[in-house]
Each structure stands twice: as C-alpha cells, then as structure tokens.
Amino acid sequence: MRTWLNRQRLLIEYTVAALGRRRARSLGLLLTYTAVVFVLASVMLFTHALRQEAARVLAHSPEVVLQHLVAGRHALIPADYLERIPRQRGVREMTPRLWGYFYDPVVQANYTFMATADAPPPGHILIGPAMARARGVAPGNLIAWRAYDGAVHTFTVAGILDAHSELMSADLVLLGEDDFRGFFNYPEGQYTDIAIAVRNPREVRNVATRLSEALPDARLILRDEVLRTYAALFDWRQGIVLAILSGALLAFALLAWDKASGLAAEERREIGILKAIGWETGDVLRMKFWEGALLSGTAFLSGYVLAHVHVFHLHGALFRPVLQGWAVLYPRFALPPEIDPLQVLTLALLTVLPYTVAVLVPCWRAATTDPDAVMRS
C-alpha cells in the first residue's frame, strides 16, 4: 500500500514536471477548461435554483385565471360578467383583478400597475425595489407620470415593497382601485381578469372544465399549466445556452484532442525511453492518467467553485447582460441554493472523463510499442 502510494506520488511527480515544461500550453489548456466548466456550472446552478424558487413561489399564484375573449381575442371583463359566472360549489373565491402596463419614458422602463384592496390611501403608491432603484426614489418622494390620456398624475411613494420579494415585485406599482381607474382611464365596472380560488385543489381541472362549458367566451389559465410552462421554459432557456455552449465545448474537445492526441514525436520518444529504462506500459499509462485526471479535475473543481461563488454570492452577475438584455428593471437574484447532486456528478463526468480518455488513448498506442526502438532514435 505504501509502495503503491509512493509510486503514484512519483508518477504524479513526473506528470507535473512534464506539464511544467510546456507551462504556457498547460496553463492555457487549464484556463480554457476551467472557463468552460465555470460557464456550464453557472448555468446549471442558476437555472436550477431559479426554477425551484419560481416553483415554490408560483405554487401560491391563483389556481385559475379567467380571461374574457371577444372574437377570440383578449378583452376586458364586462361589468356584468361576475354575475354571469354560475355559482359553483367547488369555487372558494372569485377576485376580479385590475392590472396593466405603463411605460415610463424617464427611465425607459416598463412597470406593472396593479390595483389592490389593501392599497395605500388615494394619491399614494407602493413600488417595487428594482423600480425604486431605477428611479432613485425613497418613501415620501413624489413621482409624476403623464398617463395615456395625456394628463399628468402625481403620486406619493408610500413605501417600497420587501426587497426579499424582488423576484416577484421588482417592477410593481401598487395603488388603489380609484387611482388605477383614474390613471388609466379604465372603464368603470370592468376588470382585467378574474382570479379564482378553488376549494379542493384536486378539483381544479373539473371546476375549470365546468366553467369553460358555461362560459364559451372565457379562457381559463390553470396554475398547473403555468408551473409546467415555467419548468419547461427554464429547461428550454438552459437548453439554448447549452446548445450554444456545446458548440464551444465541441471546439474545446477538438482542441484538447488535438493537443493531447497529436502526441508529439518528442513525447513518443519519451515514452520509449521510459519503457526502455524499466517503466511498464501500465506505469506509462498511469502517469498519463494522472496528467489527464489532475488537469481536468483541477479545471472541474475550480470551475465549479467559481460558479458557486458567481451564482450564489455575486447573484449571477455575469448573466446579467444576457438575461437583462434591454430591460431597465432587473431583479437581484439572491436565490436560495438548490443543488442537484446528480447534475453535479453529470457535469463532473462530462468534463473529467472525455479529456482523460483523450489523453490516454493515443498514449496507449505509443506505450505498447517495442522498447528497443529507443536504441535507434
């Protein structure tokens, strides 16, 4: 056992010395490799944590949202619509909602306005943290907007929504129903849509089916479907990034293969020498294995650790340009880390194995040649 350990140590010693000779090449390879792992791991950790967080939060969104259709297109809920909805035993609560969008030319951002029952007094608003940052306002400040009808409305910022709810509230403006209708010139008695709470969660689909039978001009959006859509959406976005990256990865693999397998004549000669002076084929292969494993292992470990810091401590700062795009408002992603060991393992295998094999295979061919060839180099 001791001998075995010592031998591995010595083989590693040789590997390190051999890598040290081509320091620039080895370092370049290590850095590229680390960067690839870093990006892959960042995407993986970020999307996984975001998906889990969104799932946790959206599990509390309305079970059913009912929209009104006119000629197959989305329209406001008419005043009498609530009465037309048949009373159903399964429905616990029906809440008509008022919300819409407003473009703020000052900071060139889109806000989501929403009327709430427990809103601040008339003329006052609650705003989301990201928009407070964008506008640079604090509670007590005044904000004036020119509404869609041309009139200027002034509101007092009554407060800023909890920063911890930023994922859901970054761009929100909460105000009273009268303020909302006044600001948007919203037709009296009409609503944007209706949120429906169902008594028994298992009954949602039946309730929705009965509702859609009774109201052919309604469109029903189920929470389960939204959740599924979001799960798919993140998968899909992750897929895009991975698709782009797999191109890079492929290029990298080719490069690595090229570097590792285009076993230079020099390296071939060295393997011959080692065999002639008493190294077994196995020793040469073990030495090469250590080269591949140490290099790719180091790249994986440092790439992953960097990705962890990036996603969970720096809030995925490097994704910001990608995810934010042209948006002005961008939430801070202080996501609770969710780590899927299987994903990490897959990443480890996908990064460490191919390179190690790419290093070993050509070497195996060189290592099985006859040792007497050295006599004539």
Place this chain on the structure above:
Amino acid sequence: MSQPLIELREVCKTYNDGQPNAFTAIDGISLALEHGRISALRGPSGSGKTTLLTLLGCLARPTSGRVRIGDEDVSALPERFLTELRRQRFGFVFQQFNLIRGLSARDNVMLPAFPLGQPHAVLSARAQALLERFRLAHRADAPVEWLSGGEQQRVAIARALINDPDILIADEPTANLDTRLAEEFLQLMAELHADGKTIVLTSHDPLVLDSGLMHRIVTLRDGRVVDAQ
C-alpha cells in the same frame, strides 16, 4: 566463474519477420558473457551490434534461439517480466543518451526507480549521491539540455546505476565524445568494473578497443560472430 551471466544460444533476430522487407540482423549467434567482465562488441556499421545489445539487454526478444540471464531463460518471458528484469538487472547508456529534456539532471537520474515506489526523499538522496560521484552535484537542478555532451553522458550513466543493476549496457559510448572525455569514460568503466559490474558495450573506436580494459572483444559482421577472443 562456472556459469556465464549472459548466454545466447543460436539466437536469430529478423526484423519485419514474414513480410517482404524481412531482414535478418542477427543470424544464429551463440555467445557466453561472464560475470564481472567488460566485453566489447565491434564490427562495421550495420553489422548488428546494436541489435545484439537489445537482445542481451532484454529490450527485444529473439526471433529464434535462447537467451539466458543468470539461470533464467528469458527468451519466452512476457513483456511485463522482461520490463521488471530490465529494471532490476540492467542499466542502459544509449548512444544518444536519451535523457528526458526539460527535466533536471537529478529527476532524470531518478526516473528508472519511479516504478519501484520508494519514497521520493530516498530516491532523491541516492540520485544526488550518484551525481556527486560523477562530479555533477552542482548541475543536479539544471535541465539536462543545458549540460555538455560529457556531462549528459555522465547523467546517463548515473541514471543507469540508480537501481544498482549488475549489468551495464552501453551503445557506442564514445561516439559523441572527444579524446579527453572518451578517456574519462573509460576511467569510469574501470571504476565500475572494480565495483563488480558486468559491462557490455559496442564500439568501433580504437581508443576503446585498444585501451587494454576490454576483457573480451567480439567481432561481428553481417549478423554473425567472426571473431570471439
């Protein structure tokens, strides 16, 4: 010496056997080399000296015939055992020295011992002692390509001795050396002989062959022994 240390019997070596370009480099040589002697193989270029060395040194297996090292028939041993044998009993000094570029002299000397798995410190001290013996201690940390030809050869000899083998094999050791260095080399061989090493070398350098140091000179031509005094 009753039993020869190395014994060849009817040994043939055919390169590319069975192919159209087959070439018989060693053609039925029988030879016995005694323990503790210095033997030289001589002959014109292409006569098969190097090939014979690879057979003696277990670097290659004969196409036919038997090779014995001590009391062991090695001609049929699988590669693994040949390697082990090579590591334990032979030290090689190649014509081009075959040092590994980029590694320090000390690391080069230590290399043959790596598969044995002794502690690094022990190996390092042993290599250092050998380098000191060959007046190379001050060059121990220098990459081998910085060393002169003579120094490189001394590193190669030190490397051949790291596992304390009983047989030293050298192919054209003085081909790349000037007279002074060649004499120095012979001096070293005399010392190693005094240590009890068995030495086999090839040469067509009169300086070596006529030095009086050779106990035995075997002359080859076209893969056959023409004179074995």
Place this chain on the structure above:
Amino acid sequence: MRPAPFRPLPSRPRPASTYVLGVFAALIAAFAATFVDAARLRAERAPHTQASIALTARLGLTDPVLMTEARYLRHPSQADLHAHFQDHPLAFDLFPGGSLLPPPRHAHLAQPSATAD
C-alpha cells in the same frame, strides 16, 4: 569563471507533486465547502422566499419579473393581445421547441373553446 555554488548537503528538494497535490486537496476542500455554504445560504435565504410567497398569494401574481423589456414578455403565462403564449400557456409558438413538442394532451381542457383560439 564563476565557481560552482557550494552545496553543503545533497539538497532534498520538496517534490513538485507536493504543491500540486496540495492545491488539488485544497480545491477538493473548497468543492466540499460549496455544499456546506449552499446549505447555510439556503437556510439563510429560505425565509426570504416567504416574502415573495406572501405577495404572490395576496396579489395573485402569476409571473416572476424575469423580463421587463417589453410588455409582452412580462407575463408570459397570461394570454394577452400581444402575449407570447397567446394560445395556451403550454404552447411555444416561438421556437422550434413548440413545433417539435406540442402541449401534452392531458394539459388541454376538454372544451375546444378553452384549448385554442
């Protein structure tokens, strides 16, 4: 000529592998530490999720604020005149995915009126 530097004893240079293995061990430790750190952060941040949950439940929010650059991106789940998922939250009209994989049948309501426009 410069005299060769004097070496009192055969130096016993620390093998280079010691450093490399040291760094490697440190990396493994850091790797393990990320899991501890993740658990710590999760415990620390999990309560924060309650703020989002409370707000979502109170206001009936349907979508996280991931994209605000255009109105049609803000609430992808809510069909709208200009919404991305116009027909159905599960239908991707946008990208090959939608054409390759239509929404699963079980996700449709029985009524055609609710399925698509």
